[in-house]
Amino acid sequence: MQTATTMYWIVWKDLVSEYRARQAWPAMLMLGVVVTFLFSAQLDAVGESQSRMLAIQIWLAIFFSGMLSLNRSFAAERVEGCWDALRLYPIHPVWIYLAKLTVNVLALGVLQAVVFMLCIVLCNVPLLNHPWQVALLALLGNLGISAVGTLLGSVCCSDRQSAPLLAFMTLPLITPVIVAASEATRLVCDGSIGAEWWRWIGLLAVFAVVFVTAGIVLIEFLIED
């Protein structure tokens, strides 16, 4: 109970500091909007395979813009000794990881909402015909990307040297998420929600579970004292 409350306060602290300083979210959302806009402008010309292109474009836009937020989540703690203060709390590093994961999931969720809405408006795709399926798919994809991104961010952002490497390190690892999520998005766009769709959703779910678990197990060995 005690730890859950502490976790809640870490999440709250991050959200409040983001609200006051506006360091990552506006940049992330702007990048998402601009990338989606530029992609959509070219999409009319594609013709038949439009939904295929659109799906991969949505997820790449989410990934690259989301990296701005993932990068910040631990890097923000490194300035002015915040990290040392956080480590002085009598809680296990797992809770810090879970709190950071929650913040990142929220950030990516907002980003996803914006990008999906923009795609519906600009490209006229029937994503809203299956709102629950889209929500499930977005949530699972979000969890997969955030779990890996947060875990790598915890090691990567402890100095300035390696921070730019995060996107480059995360992308090969989350290839299954990008592939599965964009295939599932394509199927939703085409309106065919059947066994194939559920198979991709299953893969996304397995990925999310495996990597959140890996994060919980490994974070203790990654955080330096």
Place this chain on the structure above:
Amino acid sequence: MTTLIVTYVICAFAVALYILRMSGLQRQILKRMAAQQLPLQSSAAEKSGD
């Protein structure tokens, strides 16, 4: 036939490059050992390191 030869030559070349780089590093290490007045055997470095 050409493809076959090209494939084997490229592979041999790549492996040879790696080995050359390794032996270059080895020479450098031996030089550094000499500068530290160590006998030219890596076992000595290991013992003193332990």
Place this chain on the structure above:
Amino acid sequence: MNQHTKSHSHFRPIYVGTACVMTAALVMALYFAPTEETMGHVQRILYLHVSVAWIGLLGFAVMGAAAMAYLFRRDLDWDCWSQAANEVGWLCCSLTLLTGSLWAHSAWGTWWTWDPRLTTMFILWALCSCCLVVRGSIEHPHHKARLAGIIAVLGLIDLPLVVMATRWFRGVHPVSPEMEPTMRITLLLNVVAFTIFFTVLFLRRRSQLLSERLLHSLEIQTLKIREMEILT
């Protein structure tokens, strides 16, 4: 451990033995193995391709295991294992992609297809490259080892999922075709010979990394002592 405690002679039995086995394997692959009917001589790429692909996978597994040992123990010796496996694995993954591409060009008339195995190998290569780049760009040894290590461990966990994801796409890669006994023996000999060769290379590189690290700490100590002497 016993590899690098002996002297640095270039004519130790292990090297001579490796050279003999490698020569035998190459002669078998290029000369004695029967020429395949449909593809002709190009089919002989197979012996090389399968062997380096196997070493690439093995290298990746060793890298992941050593990285995990490092993360649990925080002992830089394990990182030397991991880095050596990383370098050899990267070399073999690259060669696999290259030989596979040359094979595909003759067999299927295209340099690359989005076959599950090809895609998986590509992602493996990307992960190996990623670790190498990380190692190249960070100076602090523990920090470097930690970051490269976590990528290796996550990559190892990731691999089955990558295989699954790519398998549900599409496929042309031959799984294990029928082979003549001579061809089978040649392939086996090649795999064994390459495994020995790259293991020797790997152990050599590992001991080199180890002595480099110890030498580095020794040099720093010497510098500190000199500094003290100057001050006093």
